[in-house]
Amino acid sequence: MNSFKEKLSEYISFTETNLKAYNSHSPEMMAQKNLIDAMYYSLEAGGKRIRPVLVYAFCNALGGDYKNAAAPAAAIEMIHTFSLIHDDLPAMDNDDYRRGKPSCHKAFGEAMAILAGDALSVLPFEIIADDDRLDAGRKLNIISCLAKAVGREGMIGGQVIDMENETKTDVDEANLRNMYRHKTGQLIAVSCMIGCICAGADGDRIKAAADYGFRLGLAFQIIDDILDVTSTTEELGKPVGSDEEENKTTFVTLYGVERAQEIANAVTNEALAYLDKFGNDAFLTELTEMLLKRKN
Template sequence: MARFPRCLRRNCNVTTDKLARFMEQYKSRVEALLLQSARKKETPQRLGEAMMYSLEAGGKRVRPLLLYAVLDCFRTAPEKGDAAACSLEMIHTYSLIHDDLPAMDDDDLRRGKPTSHRRFDEATAILAGDALLTRAFQLAADDRENSDEKKIRLLQLLTAASGAEGMVGGQMEDMQAEEQTEITSSELAAIHDHKTGDLLAVALQMGGVLSDCTEIEQSQLDRYGRCIGLAFQVKDDLLDVEGDEAEIGKPVGSDETNNKHTYVRLMGIEGAREFLDQLLRDALDALGHIDADTEILSDLARYIAQRTA
Protein backbone atom coordinates (compact mmCIF):
# COMPACT_ATOMS: atom_id res chain seq x y z
CA MET A 1 0.00 0.00 0.00
CA ALA A 2 1.06 3.60 -0.53
CA ARG A 3 2.56 5.46 2.38
CA PHE A 4 0.96 8.70 3.57
CA PRO A 5 3.96 10.71 4.75
CA ARG A 6 4.16 13.87 6.80
CA CYS A 7 3.88 15.95 3.59
CA LEU A 8 0.12 15.43 3.85
CA ARG A 9 0.21 18.00 6.64
CA ARG A 10 -1.06 21.28 5.27
CA ASN A 11 1.41 24.04 4.32
CA CYS A 12 4.50 21.81 4.29
CA ASN A 13 7.04 22.35 1.52
CA VAL A 14 6.12 19.73 -1.09
CA THR A 15 8.48 21.00 -3.78
CA THR A 16 11.43 18.79 -2.90
CA ASP A 17 14.82 19.42 -4.46
CA LYS A 18 14.34 16.41 -6.72
CA LEU A 19 10.89 17.56 -7.84
CA ALA A 20 12.11 21.13 -8.36
CA ARG A 21 14.92 19.90 -10.61
CA PHE A 22 12.53 17.63 -12.50
CA MET A 23 10.00 20.42 -13.02
CA GLU A 24 12.63 22.90 -14.14
CA GLN A 25 14.21 20.43 -16.55
CA TYR A 26 11.02 19.24 -18.24
CA LYS A 27 9.18 22.57 -18.12
CA SER A 28 12.11 24.13 -20.00
CA ARG A 29 12.19 21.16 -22.37
CA VAL A 30 8.53 21.31 -23.34
CA GLU A 31 8.51 25.12 -23.62
CA ALA A 32 11.44 25.07 -26.04
CA LEU A 33 9.74 22.32 -28.07
CA LEU A 34 6.41 24.18 -28.04
CA LEU A 35 7.87 27.34 -29.52
CA GLN A 36 9.81 25.36 -32.09
CA SER A 37 6.69 23.40 -33.05
CA ALA A 38 4.33 26.39 -33.18
CA ARG A 39 6.48 28.65 -35.36
CA LYS A 40 5.69 28.00 -39.03
CA LYS A 41 6.61 30.37 -41.86
CA GLU A 42 3.35 29.64 -43.64
CA THR A 43 1.22 30.85 -40.71
CA PRO A 44 -0.28 34.35 -41.17
CA GLN A 45 1.66 36.78 -38.98
CA ARG A 46 -1.17 37.94 -36.72
CA LEU A 47 -2.43 34.40 -36.19
CA GLY A 48 1.09 33.22 -35.36
CA GLU A 49 1.52 36.09 -32.90
CA ALA A 50 -1.72 35.17 -31.14
CA MET A 51 -0.73 31.50 -30.93
CA MET A 52 2.70 32.39 -29.50
CA TYR A 53 1.19 34.93 -27.08
CA SER A 54 -0.88 32.27 -25.35
CA LEU A 55 1.83 29.59 -25.48
CA GLU A 56 4.34 32.00 -23.93
CA ALA A 57 1.93 33.20 -21.23
CA GLY A 58 3.44 30.77 -18.76
CA GLY A 59 1.66 28.19 -16.68
CA LYS A 60 2.71 25.14 -14.73
CA ARG A 61 2.80 22.75 -17.74
CA VAL A 62 1.27 20.11 -15.47
CA ARG A 63 0.07 17.80 -18.25
CA PRO A 64 3.45 17.45 -19.98
CA LEU A 65 5.11 17.08 -16.57
CA LEU A 66 2.78 14.20 -15.71
CA LEU A 67 3.57 12.47 -18.99
CA TYR A 68 7.33 12.86 -18.48
CA ALA A 69 6.93 11.67 -14.88
CA VAL A 70 5.41 8.39 -16.11
CA LEU A 71 8.31 7.98 -18.55
CA ASP A 72 10.73 8.65 -15.70
CA CYS A 73 8.88 6.16 -13.51
CA PHE A 74 9.34 3.36 -16.06
CA ARG A 75 12.77 4.48 -17.31
CA THR A 76 11.52 5.34 -20.79
CA ALA A 77 13.55 7.81 -22.88
CA PRO A 78 12.00 11.31 -22.64
CA GLU A 79 12.22 11.95 -26.39
CA LYS A 80 9.57 9.24 -26.81
CA GLY A 81 7.12 11.64 -25.17
CA ASP A 82 8.12 14.98 -26.71
CA ALA A 83 5.44 15.11 -29.42
CA ALA A 84 2.72 13.93 -27.04
CA ALA A 85 3.78 16.46 -24.38
CA CYS A 86 3.57 19.34 -26.87
CA SER A 87 0.21 18.11 -28.17
CA LEU A 88 -1.22 18.04 -24.65
CA GLU A 89 -0.08 21.55 -23.84
CA MET A 90 -1.32 22.97 -27.15
CA ILE A 91 -4.76 21.46 -26.53
CA HIS A 92 -4.79 22.80 -22.98
CA THR A 93 -3.78 26.27 -24.22
CA TYR A 94 -6.45 26.27 -26.93
CA SER A 95 -9.06 25.37 -24.29
CA LEU A 96 -8.01 28.31 -22.11
CA ILE A 97 -8.23 30.75 -25.03
CA HIS A 98 -11.77 29.61 -25.79
CA ASP A 99 -12.83 29.43 -22.12
CA ASP A 100 -11.87 33.10 -21.69
CA LEU A 101 -14.04 34.30 -24.60
CA PRO A 102 -17.05 36.56 -23.95
CA ALA A 103 -19.40 33.74 -24.96
CA MET A 104 -17.93 31.55 -22.21
CA ASP A 105 -16.29 32.91 -19.05
CA ASP A 106 -15.67 36.43 -20.42
CA ASP A 107 -12.36 36.84 -18.56
CA ASP A 108 -10.06 39.83 -19.00
CA LEU A 109 -6.98 38.32 -17.37
CA ARG A 110 -5.18 35.00 -17.68
CA ARG A 111 -2.04 34.42 -15.59
CA GLY A 112 -1.88 38.13 -14.84
CA LYS A 113 -1.91 39.17 -18.52
CA PRO A 114 -4.72 40.29 -20.85
CA THR A 115 -6.56 37.31 -22.29
CA SER A 116 -6.09 36.55 -25.98
CA HIS A 117 -9.32 38.23 -27.12
CA ARG A 118 -8.39 41.35 -25.13
CA ARG A 119 -4.82 41.45 -26.43
CA PHE A 120 -5.90 40.85 -30.05
CA ASP A 121 -9.61 40.53 -30.84
CA GLU A 122 -12.31 37.90 -30.46
CA ALA A 123 -12.05 36.46 -33.98
CA THR A 124 -8.25 36.17 -33.79
CA ALA A 125 -8.50 34.44 -30.41
CA ILE A 126 -10.96 31.89 -31.79
CA LEU A 127 -8.73 31.18 -34.76
CA ALA A 128 -5.60 30.95 -32.57
CA GLY A 129 -7.35 28.32 -30.46
CA ASP A 130 -8.46 26.44 -33.56
CA ALA A 131 -4.92 26.54 -34.96
CA LEU A 132 -3.36 25.22 -31.73
CA LEU A 133 -5.87 22.37 -31.60
CA THR A 134 -5.18 21.23 -35.14
CA ARG A 135 -1.41 21.73 -34.78
CA ALA A 136 -1.55 19.46 -31.71
CA PHE A 137 -2.93 16.55 -33.74
CA GLN A 138 -0.52 17.24 -36.58
CA LEU A 139 2.38 16.95 -34.13
CA ALA A 140 1.08 13.69 -32.71
CA ALA A 141 0.60 12.22 -36.18
CA ASP A 142 4.06 13.31 -37.38
CA ASP A 143 5.88 11.86 -34.35
CA ARG A 144 8.98 10.01 -35.63
CA GLU A 145 10.04 8.58 -32.27
CA ASN A 146 7.29 5.97 -32.01
CA SER A 147 5.73 3.21 -34.09
CA ASP A 148 2.59 3.75 -36.15
CA GLU A 149 0.72 1.44 -33.78
CA LYS A 150 1.62 3.58 -30.77
CA LYS A 151 0.85 6.83 -32.60
CA ILE A 152 -2.62 5.57 -33.49
CA ARG A 153 -3.26 4.58 -29.88
CA LEU A 154 -2.02 7.95 -28.61
CA LEU A 155 -4.26 9.78 -31.07
CA GLN A 156 -7.25 7.68 -30.00
CA LEU A 157 -6.65 8.57 -26.36
CA LEU A 158 -6.05 12.24 -27.10
CA THR A 159 -9.15 12.72 -29.25
CA ALA A 160 -11.39 10.96 -26.71
CA ALA A 161 -10.04 13.05 -23.82
CA SER A 162 -10.27 16.40 -25.60
CA GLY A 163 -13.50 16.04 -27.57
CA ALA A 164 -17.24 15.87 -26.98
CA GLU A 165 -16.96 12.90 -24.60
CA GLY A 166 -14.12 14.58 -22.69
CA MET A 167 -12.94 18.13 -22.10
CA VAL A 168 -15.29 19.88 -24.57
CA GLY A 169 -18.27 17.95 -23.21
CA GLY A 170 -17.24 18.90 -19.67
CA GLN A 171 -17.17 22.57 -20.64
CA MET A 172 -20.68 22.24 -22.10
CA GLU A 173 -21.93 20.57 -18.91
CA ASP A 174 -20.30 23.31 -16.85
CA MET A 175 -22.05 26.02 -18.84
CA GLN A 176 -25.40 24.27 -18.51
CA ALA A 177 -24.87 23.82 -14.76
CA GLU A 178 -24.50 27.59 -14.37
CA GLU A 179 -28.19 27.87 -15.29
CA GLN A 180 -29.13 25.63 -12.35
CA THR A 181 -29.77 27.07 -8.91
CA GLU A 182 -28.46 23.98 -7.10
CA ILE A 183 -26.11 21.15 -8.00
CA THR A 184 -24.90 18.10 -6.06
CA SER A 185 -21.26 17.33 -5.30
CA SER A 186 -21.45 14.19 -7.48
CA GLU A 187 -22.80 16.25 -10.41
CA LEU A 188 -20.03 18.80 -9.96
CA ALA A 189 -17.41 16.03 -9.78
CA ALA A 190 -18.73 14.51 -13.03
CA ILE A 191 -18.43 17.88 -14.78
CA HIS A 192 -14.86 18.45 -13.66
CA ASP A 193 -13.87 14.84 -14.28
CA HIS A 194 -14.39 15.67 -17.96
CA LYS A 195 -13.54 19.38 -18.05
CA THR A 196 -10.25 19.08 -16.14
CA GLY A 197 -9.66 15.43 -15.28
CA ASP A 198 -9.75 13.85 -18.73
CA LEU A 199 -6.78 15.78 -20.11
CA LEU A 200 -4.77 15.21 -16.92
CA ALA A 201 -5.60 11.50 -16.87
CA VAL A 202 -4.78 11.06 -20.56
CA ALA A 203 -1.29 12.50 -20.00
CA LEU A 204 -0.67 9.55 -17.69
CA GLN A 205 -2.34 7.05 -20.02
CA MET A 206 -0.21 8.26 -22.93
CA GLY A 207 2.90 7.91 -20.80
CA GLY A 208 1.78 4.39 -19.98
CA VAL A 209 1.38 3.51 -23.67
CA LEU A 210 4.84 4.86 -24.44
CA SER A 211 6.26 2.86 -21.52
CA ASP A 212 4.49 -0.41 -22.46
CA CYS A 213 2.66 -0.55 -19.15
CA THR A 214 0.47 -3.48 -18.18
CA GLU A 215 -3.32 -3.18 -17.94
CA ILE A 216 -3.09 -3.06 -14.14
CA GLU A 217 -0.47 -0.30 -14.26
CA GLN A 218 -2.58 1.65 -16.75
CA SER A 219 -5.69 1.34 -14.59
CA GLN A 220 -3.83 2.63 -11.51
CA LEU A 221 -2.31 5.50 -13.50
CA ASP A 222 -5.82 6.39 -14.65
CA ARG A 223 -7.13 6.22 -11.08
CA TYR A 224 -4.28 8.45 -9.93
CA GLY A 225 -5.03 10.88 -12.78
CA ARG A 226 -8.74 11.09 -11.94
CA CYS A 227 -7.92 11.85 -8.31
CA ILE A 228 -5.42 14.59 -9.06
CA GLY A 229 -7.72 16.00 -11.75
CA LEU A 230 -10.44 16.59 -9.16
CA ALA A 231 -7.82 17.71 -6.64
CA PHE A 232 -6.62 20.32 -9.13
CA GLN A 233 -10.14 21.75 -9.40
CA VAL A 234 -10.84 21.66 -5.65
CA LYS A 235 -7.57 23.50 -5.03
CA ASP A 236 -8.49 26.09 -7.69
CA ASP A 237 -11.80 26.65 -5.89
CA LEU A 238 -10.00 27.11 -2.58
CA LEU A 239 -7.46 29.50 -4.09
CA ASP A 240 -10.33 31.61 -5.42
CA VAL A 241 -11.34 32.41 -1.85
CA GLU A 242 -8.06 32.26 0.06
CA GLY A 243 -5.35 32.73 -2.57
CA ASP A 244 -3.09 35.68 -3.32
CA GLU A 245 -4.33 37.66 -6.35
CA ALA A 246 -0.76 38.45 -7.41
CA GLU A 247 0.10 34.73 -7.40
CA ILE A 248 -3.03 33.29 -9.01
CA GLY A 249 -3.14 35.99 -11.71
CA LYS A 250 -6.84 36.83 -11.42
CA PRO A 251 -9.13 38.56 -8.91
CA VAL A 252 -9.83 36.58 -5.73
CA GLY A 253 -13.54 35.86 -5.35
CA SER A 254 -14.29 35.83 -9.08
CA ASP A 255 -16.11 32.48 -8.80
CA GLU A 256 -18.56 33.91 -6.27
CA THR A 257 -18.97 37.09 -8.29
CA ASN A 258 -19.81 35.00 -11.36
CA ASN A 259 -22.12 32.76 -9.29
CA LYS A 260 -20.17 29.64 -10.23
CA HIS A 261 -20.79 26.24 -8.67
CA THR A 262 -17.66 25.33 -6.70
CA TYR A 263 -16.63 22.82 -4.06
CA VAL A 264 -16.24 25.67 -1.57
CA ARG A 265 -19.81 26.77 -2.25
CA LEU A 266 -21.08 23.20 -1.84
CA MET A 267 -18.93 22.02 1.07
CA GLY A 268 -17.59 25.12 2.74
CA ILE A 269 -13.87 25.87 3.03
CA GLU A 270 -13.11 23.18 5.60
CA GLY A 271 -15.18 20.57 3.78
CA ALA A 272 -13.36 21.33 0.52
CA ARG A 273 -10.01 21.03 2.31
CA GLU A 274 -10.96 17.63 3.72
CA PHE A 275 -12.12 16.45 0.28
CA LEU A 276 -8.81 17.62 -1.19
CA ASP A 277 -6.86 15.64 1.41
CA GLN A 278 -8.93 12.52 0.65
CA LEU A 279 -8.26 12.86 -3.07
CA LEU A 280 -4.55 13.13 -2.38
CA ARG A 281 -4.63 10.00 -0.20
CA ASP A 282 -6.49 8.10 -2.94
CA ALA A 283 -3.98 9.25 -5.58
CA LEU A 284 -1.05 8.07 -3.47
CA ASP A 285 -2.81 4.76 -2.80
CA ALA A 286 -3.13 4.19 -6.56
CA LEU A 287 0.63 4.69 -6.95
CA GLY A 288 1.18 2.16 -4.19
CA HIS A 289 -0.11 -0.55 -6.56
CA ILE A 290 2.52 0.23 -9.21
CA ASP A 291 5.79 -1.68 -8.96
CA ALA A 292 8.10 1.13 -10.10
CA ASP A 293 9.75 4.29 -8.79
CA THR A 294 6.76 6.61 -8.36
CA GLU A 295 8.50 9.26 -6.23
CA ILE A 296 8.12 12.06 -8.79
CA LEU A 297 4.46 11.20 -9.40
CA SER A 298 3.86 11.22 -5.63
CA ASP A 299 5.53 14.59 -5.23
CA LEU A 300 3.60 16.02 -8.20
CA ALA A 301 0.32 14.95 -6.56
CA ARG A 302 1.28 16.79 -3.37
CA TYR A 303 2.37 19.82 -5.37
CA ILE A 304 -0.98 19.96 -7.22
CA ALA A 305 -2.93 19.68 -3.96
CA GLN A 306 -0.85 22.14 -1.95
CA ARG A 307 0.21 24.76 -4.52
CA THR A 308 -0.37 28.46 -3.91
CA ALA A 309 -1.06 29.47 -7.51
Protein backbone atom coordinates in the same frame (compact mmCIF):
# COMPACT_ATOMS: atom_id res chain seq x y z
CA MET B 1 18.32 22.39 -5.27
CA ASN B 2 16.91 18.93 -4.58
CA SER B 3 16.45 16.26 -7.22
CA PHE B 4 12.69 16.85 -7.48
CA LYS B 5 13.13 20.54 -8.29
CA GLU B 6 15.91 19.76 -10.73
CA LYS B 7 13.83 17.16 -12.55
CA LEU B 8 10.76 19.42 -12.59
CA SER B 9 12.84 22.27 -14.02
CA GLU B 10 14.28 19.90 -16.63
CA TYR B 11 10.82 18.74 -17.71
CA ILE B 12 9.47 22.30 -17.90
CA SER B 13 12.48 23.56 -19.86
CA PHE B 14 12.10 20.68 -22.33
CA THR B 15 8.42 21.58 -22.73
CA GLU B 16 9.13 25.25 -23.40
CA THR B 17 11.72 24.38 -26.05
CA ASN B 18 9.35 22.02 -27.82
CA LEU B 19 6.35 24.36 -27.73
CA LYS B 20 8.42 27.05 -29.43
CA ALA B 21 9.78 24.63 -32.04
CA TYR B 22 6.40 23.13 -32.88
CA ASN B 23 4.84 26.58 -33.27
CA SER B 24 7.56 28.01 -35.52
CA HIS B 25 6.69 29.21 -39.01
CA SER B 26 8.41 29.39 -42.37
CA PRO B 27 8.67 32.38 -44.71
CA GLU B 28 5.85 30.82 -46.72
CA MET B 29 3.54 31.29 -43.71
CA MET B 30 4.11 35.02 -43.21
CA ALA B 31 0.53 35.70 -44.26
CA GLN B 32 -0.56 33.75 -41.16
CA LYS B 33 1.92 35.45 -38.83
CA ASN B 34 -0.72 37.14 -36.68
CA LEU B 35 -2.39 33.80 -36.05
CA ILE B 36 0.89 32.11 -35.12
CA ASP B 37 1.81 35.03 -32.88
CA ALA B 38 -1.54 34.76 -31.09
CA MET B 39 -1.04 31.02 -30.62
CA TYR B 40 2.43 31.46 -29.16
CA TYR B 41 1.35 34.44 -27.04
CA SER B 42 -0.93 32.10 -25.12
CA LEU B 43 1.45 29.14 -25.20
CA GLU B 44 4.32 31.13 -23.70
CA ALA B 45 2.18 32.73 -20.99
CA GLY B 46 3.58 30.19 -18.57
CA GLY B 47 1.59 28.05 -16.21
CA LYS B 48 2.74 25.02 -14.29
CA ARG B 49 3.01 22.75 -17.37
CA ILE B 50 1.57 19.98 -15.19
CA ARG B 51 0.14 17.97 -18.08
CA PRO B 52 3.38 17.56 -20.07
CA VAL B 53 5.26 16.99 -16.82
CA LEU B 54 2.89 14.10 -16.06
CA VAL B 55 3.52 12.64 -19.52
CA TYR B 56 7.28 12.68 -18.93
CA ALA B 57 7.04 11.49 -15.32
CA PHE B 58 4.93 8.42 -16.08
CA CYS B 59 7.11 7.54 -19.07
CA ASN B 60 10.21 7.87 -16.89
CA ALA B 61 8.66 5.92 -14.00
CA LEU B 62 8.20 2.94 -16.33
CA GLY B 63 11.76 3.05 -17.64
CA GLY B 64 11.06 4.91 -20.87
CA ASP B 65 13.03 7.80 -22.33
CA TYR B 66 10.85 10.82 -21.62
CA LYS B 67 12.31 12.67 -24.62
CA ASN B 68 10.48 10.20 -26.86
CA ALA B 69 7.26 11.71 -25.48
CA ALA B 70 8.09 15.23 -26.70
CA ALA B 71 5.36 15.47 -29.34
CA PRO B 72 2.41 14.14 -27.32
CA ALA B 73 3.45 16.14 -24.25
CA ALA B 74 3.53 19.37 -26.27
CA ALA B 75 0.27 18.37 -27.92
CA ILE B 76 -1.52 18.10 -24.57
CA GLU B 77 -0.27 21.53 -23.49
CA MET B 78 -1.54 22.98 -26.78
CA ILE B 79 -4.96 21.42 -26.17
CA HIS B 80 -4.98 22.84 -22.65
CA THR B 81 -4.01 26.28 -23.97
CA PHE B 82 -6.71 26.24 -26.63
CA SER B 83 -9.27 25.54 -23.89
CA LEU B 84 -8.02 28.50 -21.85
CA ILE B 85 -8.21 30.87 -24.83
CA HIS B 86 -11.80 29.87 -25.47
CA ASP B 87 -12.73 29.85 -21.76
CA ASP B 88 -11.63 33.49 -21.48
CA LEU B 89 -13.82 34.68 -24.38
CA PRO B 90 -16.75 37.03 -23.70
CA ALA B 91 -19.19 34.28 -24.68
CA MET B 92 -17.72 31.99 -22.01
CA ASP B 93 -16.07 33.22 -18.78
CA ASN B 94 -15.31 36.74 -20.10
CA ASP B 95 -11.94 37.03 -18.34
CA ASP B 96 -9.64 39.88 -19.33
CA TYR B 97 -6.49 38.39 -17.78
CA ARG B 98 -4.80 35.03 -17.84
CA ARG B 99 -1.59 34.31 -15.87
CA GLY B 100 -1.08 38.00 -15.22
CA LYS B 101 -1.30 39.03 -18.89
CA PRO B 102 -4.20 40.27 -21.02
CA SER B 103 -6.20 37.33 -22.34
CA CYS B 104 -5.64 36.38 -25.97
CA HIS B 105 -8.83 38.10 -27.11
CA LYS B 106 -7.75 41.29 -25.34
CA ALA B 107 -4.31 41.22 -26.96
CA PHE B 108 -5.31 40.10 -30.47
CA GLY B 109 -9.05 40.64 -30.76
CA GLU B 110 -11.88 38.19 -30.33
CA ALA B 111 -11.88 36.76 -33.86
CA MET B 112 -8.14 36.06 -33.84
CA ALA B 113 -8.38 34.49 -30.38
CA ILE B 114 -11.09 32.11 -31.60
CA LEU B 115 -8.94 31.14 -34.57
CA ALA B 116 -5.83 30.75 -32.40
CA GLY B 117 -7.76 28.39 -30.15
CA ASP B 118 -9.06 26.49 -33.17
CA ALA B 119 -5.53 26.13 -34.57
CA LEU B 120 -4.21 24.91 -31.23
CA SER B 121 -6.94 22.27 -31.14
CA VAL B 122 -5.78 20.62 -34.38
CA LEU B 123 -2.01 21.22 -34.48
CA PRO B 124 -1.52 18.62 -31.70
CA PHE B 125 -2.77 15.79 -33.90
CA GLU B 126 -0.49 16.88 -36.73
CA ILE B 127 2.64 16.86 -34.59
CA ILE B 128 1.81 13.46 -33.09
CA ALA B 129 1.10 11.93 -36.51
CA ASP B 130 4.34 13.37 -37.93
CA ASP B 131 6.52 12.38 -34.95
CA ASP B 132 9.47 10.15 -35.78
CA ARG B 133 10.21 8.95 -32.22
CA LEU B 134 7.12 6.75 -31.78
CA ASP B 135 5.91 3.85 -33.88
CA ALA B 136 2.60 3.94 -35.74
CA GLY B 137 0.75 1.78 -33.23
CA ARG B 138 1.60 4.02 -30.28
CA LYS B 139 0.79 7.17 -32.23
CA LEU B 140 -2.62 5.79 -33.20
CA ASN B 141 -3.36 4.84 -29.58
CA ILE B 142 -2.29 8.28 -28.35
CA ILE B 143 -4.38 10.13 -30.95
CA SER B 144 -7.44 8.05 -30.09
CA CYS B 145 -7.06 8.56 -26.33
CA LEU B 146 -6.41 12.27 -26.71
CA ALA B 147 -9.37 12.88 -29.04
CA LYS B 148 -11.73 11.17 -26.59
CA ALA B 149 -10.32 13.17 -23.68
CA VAL B 150 -10.90 16.46 -25.50
CA GLY B 151 -14.28 16.04 -27.19
CA ARG B 152 -17.88 15.53 -26.11
CA GLU B 153 -16.91 12.73 -23.71
CA GLY B 154 -14.10 14.79 -22.24
CA MET B 155 -12.98 18.37 -21.67
CA ILE B 156 -15.43 20.08 -24.03
CA GLY B 157 -18.31 18.03 -22.67
CA GLY B 158 -17.27 19.08 -19.18
CA GLN B 159 -17.32 22.74 -20.20
CA VAL B 160 -20.90 22.28 -21.40
CA ILE B 161 -21.90 20.83 -18.02
CA ASP B 162 -20.14 23.74 -16.30
CA MET B 163 -21.99 26.34 -18.39
CA GLU B 164 -25.37 24.71 -17.88
CA ASN B 165 -24.78 24.45 -14.13
CA GLU B 166 -24.68 28.25 -13.94
CA THR B 167 -28.44 28.33 -14.50
CA LYS B 168 -29.20 25.66 -11.89
CA THR B 169 -29.83 25.95 -8.17
CA ASP B 170 -29.71 22.23 -7.39
CA VAL B 171 -26.13 21.36 -8.31
CA ASP B 172 -24.88 18.72 -5.86
CA GLU B 173 -21.57 16.99 -5.19
CA ALA B 174 -22.27 14.15 -7.65
CA ASN B 175 -22.87 16.70 -10.41
CA LEU B 176 -19.68 18.58 -9.52
CA ARG B 177 -17.59 15.42 -9.48
CA ASN B 178 -18.94 14.45 -12.89
CA MET B 179 -18.26 17.89 -14.32
CA TYR B 180 -14.74 18.07 -12.87
CA ARG B 181 -14.00 14.55 -14.12
CA HIS B 182 -14.75 15.67 -17.66
CA LYS B 183 -13.60 19.30 -17.69
CA THR B 184 -10.34 18.88 -15.74
CA GLY B 185 -9.79 15.20 -15.01
CA GLN B 186 -9.90 13.88 -18.56
CA LEU B 187 -6.94 15.89 -19.80
CA ILE B 188 -4.89 15.16 -16.69
CA ALA B 189 -5.75 11.45 -16.84
CA VAL B 190 -4.87 11.19 -20.52
CA SER B 191 -1.52 12.87 -19.82
CA CYS B 192 -0.70 10.06 -17.40
CA MET B 193 -1.98 7.42 -19.82
CA ILE B 194 0.06 8.79 -22.73
CA GLY B 195 3.25 8.73 -20.65
CA CYS B 196 2.60 5.03 -20.06
CA ILE B 197 1.85 4.39 -23.74
CA CYS B 198 5.11 6.06 -24.75
CA ALA B 199 6.96 3.71 -22.38
CA GLY B 200 5.21 0.64 -23.80
CA ALA B 201 3.19 -0.11 -20.65
CA ASP B 202 0.52 -2.79 -20.39
CA GLY B 203 -3.20 -2.11 -20.03
CA ASP B 204 -3.19 -2.62 -16.26
CA ARG B 205 -0.69 0.17 -15.70
CA ILE B 206 -2.37 2.46 -18.21
CA LYS B 207 -5.64 2.05 -16.29
CA ALA B 208 -3.89 2.69 -12.97
CA ALA B 209 -2.39 5.87 -14.43
CA ALA B 210 -5.85 7.00 -15.56
CA ASP B 211 -7.35 6.28 -12.12
CA TYR B 212 -4.56 8.30 -10.54
CA GLY B 213 -5.08 11.13 -13.02
CA PHE B 214 -8.81 11.43 -12.47
CA ARG B 215 -8.29 11.76 -8.73
CA LEU B 216 -5.46 14.23 -9.17
CA GLY B 217 -7.69 16.24 -11.51
CA LEU B 218 -10.51 16.33 -8.96
CA ALA B 219 -8.16 17.44 -6.18
CA PHE B 220 -6.63 20.05 -8.51
CA GLN B 221 -10.05 21.52 -9.29
CA ILE B 222 -11.15 21.58 -5.65
CA ILE B 223 -7.98 23.49 -4.79
CA ASP B 224 -8.88 25.91 -7.61
CA ASP B 225 -12.27 26.38 -5.93
CA ILE B 226 -10.54 27.18 -2.65
CA LEU B 227 -8.01 29.56 -4.21
CA ASP B 228 -10.81 31.48 -5.94
CA VAL B 229 -11.95 32.68 -2.51
CA THR B 230 -8.70 32.66 -0.52
CA SER B 231 -6.06 33.91 -2.96
CA THR B 232 -5.44 37.26 -4.66
CA THR B 233 -5.47 38.36 -8.28
CA GLU B 234 -1.71 38.95 -8.05
CA GLU B 235 -1.05 35.41 -6.83
CA LEU B 236 -3.36 33.67 -9.29
CA GLY B 237 -2.65 35.86 -12.32
CA LYS B 238 -6.40 36.08 -13.00
CA PRO B 239 -9.38 37.62 -11.22
CA VAL B 240 -10.49 35.96 -7.99
CA GLY B 241 -14.10 35.67 -6.89
CA SER B 242 -15.20 34.83 -10.42
CA ASP B 243 -17.03 31.67 -9.33
CA GLU B 244 -19.41 33.68 -7.16
CA GLU B 245 -19.88 36.35 -9.83
CA GLU B 246 -20.79 33.69 -12.40
CA ASN B 247 -23.15 31.93 -9.99
CA LYS B 248 -21.05 28.77 -10.02
CA THR B 249 -21.59 26.01 -7.50
CA THR B 250 -18.24 24.70 -6.23
CA PHE B 251 -17.02 22.53 -3.39
CA VAL B 252 -16.50 25.74 -1.43
CA THR B 253 -20.07 26.99 -1.96
CA LEU B 254 -21.40 23.54 -1.02
CA TYR B 255 -19.23 22.84 2.02
CA GLY B 256 -17.02 25.82 2.87
CA VAL B 257 -13.25 26.12 2.63
CA GLU B 258 -12.34 23.79 5.51
CA ARG B 259 -14.47 20.85 4.34
CA ALA B 260 -13.42 21.39 0.71
CA GLN B 261 -9.78 21.14 1.81
CA GLU B 262 -10.53 17.91 3.68
CA ILE B 263 -12.06 16.42 0.52
CA ALA B 264 -9.06 17.53 -1.55
CA ASN B 265 -6.75 15.88 1.00
CA ALA B 266 -8.71 12.63 0.86
CA VAL B 267 -8.84 12.53 -2.94
CA THR B 268 -5.09 13.22 -3.11
CA ASN B 269 -4.46 10.26 -0.82
CA GLU B 270 -6.56 8.11 -3.16
CA ALA B 271 -4.41 9.27 -6.07
CA LEU B 272 -1.21 8.48 -4.20
CA ALA B 273 -2.40 4.92 -3.57
CA TYR B 274 -2.42 4.23 -7.32
CA LEU B 275 1.29 5.05 -7.52
CA ASP B 276 1.95 1.65 -5.96
CA LYS B 277 1.71 0.31 -9.53
CA PHE B 278 4.66 2.57 -10.39
CA GLY B 279 6.93 1.67 -7.50
CA ASN B 280 5.69 4.68 -5.53
CA ASP B 281 7.86 6.81 -7.80
CA ALA B 282 9.44 9.56 -5.69
CA PHE B 283 9.00 12.31 -8.30
CA LEU B 284 5.32 11.55 -8.88
CA THR B 285 4.70 11.34 -5.14
CA GLU B 286 6.27 14.74 -4.47
CA LEU B 287 4.53 16.29 -7.46
CA THR B 288 1.15 15.06 -6.20
CA GLU B 289 1.76 16.48 -2.74
CA MET B 290 3.03 19.78 -4.18
CA LEU B 291 -0.15 20.29 -6.20
CA LEU B 292 -2.27 19.80 -3.09
CA LYS B 293 -0.35 22.56 -1.29
CA ARG B 294 -0.12 25.02 -4.19
CA LYS B 295 -1.02 28.69 -3.73
CA ASN B 296 -1.74 29.57 -7.37
